[in-house]
Amino acid sequence: MRMLNKHAGIIATGSYVPERTLTNEYFEKTVDTNNEWIISRTGIEERRAADENTATSDLATKAALNAMEKSGIKAEEIDLIIVATVTPDFGFPSTACIVQKNIGAVNAAAFDLEAACSGFMYGMTIADSFIRTGVYKKILVIGAETLSKIVDYTDRNTCILFGDGAGAVIMAEVEEGYGVLATHLGANGDAGHLLTLPAGGSRMPATEQTIKDRMHYVQMDGSEVFKFAIKIMGEAAEKALENCGLKKEDIDFLIPHQANTRIIESAVKRLKISKDKVFVNVNKYGNMSAASIAVALDEANEQKCLKDGDIVVLVGFGGGLTWGAGVIRWKNYGR
């Protein structure tokens, strides 16, 4: 239930993806796979990969500047930057601090958060709370990843799934009845082992052996994550709707995490929503983890899929395991 009289909404969106494209045909040459398998099991046709000189903050900065340019909001007006990522430039300083420097947001506090593919939903929820409590007025929430840096390109189970990109939103106070109506976040640490990056942290610092054992790359039990995803996408969306007294019949547009078309289809089935109300771009970008929902939201906005007054539901799941959903009554705040 909403306890405060301020209301937070998304007043601008932006995104950026690197130019280099890895097609399914590329993977046919590097691992034992084929275009038909990848498309039928995942819906992915191609994904983007940053070059060796490009880090997550570079993509995040471009997405942020894109949102600022489209909205006319100046760097000095931003008072908090949240970057959701599992591929920070460094252990520290945070990627958010690097973005703060790059865009010249001298009045902003800045921090990273890590909730894997649910990171953008966690970031949006935190920003919503800070705006409703009056702590901050204009918050830049960015989901940004260079998963190509942590994917094992010899492992066909994972390498075909992931891509690089960044999406950004600017959140601010909006009029009553619009903006974020409710969110729902969840986690199940018991199942964290299903999706991990084992080495490089304090549990398993980098050694010659960890490098030899390829422990600095993503490891995933794909079929277990798949089962979890199918269950949680619909459930999380319904919980967020419940939190603002709405039902699945009220959804005008759904922007799900872009991991796999079969996972998206199962959510669509459970929510009984027609396919033309669902945004899909996983075919172009693969799974960009924390960036997926943010990039999809910007593309949906740019393609004018979102109308004033629409009930827009965002929902995602990811490593942790984690999940998150948000319900927004959309309004276009113009350029």
Ligand code: ACO
């Ligand atoms: N090409 C050909 N065969 C492959 C490939 C490939 N690229 N990858 C795996 N296979 C094989 C496996 O080796 C396995 O073979 P085996 O049975 O001989 O051992 C078989 O295909 C597995 O087939 P399925 O069980 O039919 O595969 P499934 O339908 O489960 O699809 C997939 C696999 C796409 C990975 C699916 O499980 C999935 O999408 N899981 C969820 C992944 C996901 O969304 N992760 C989110 C990450 S979120 C984050 O926080 C980063």
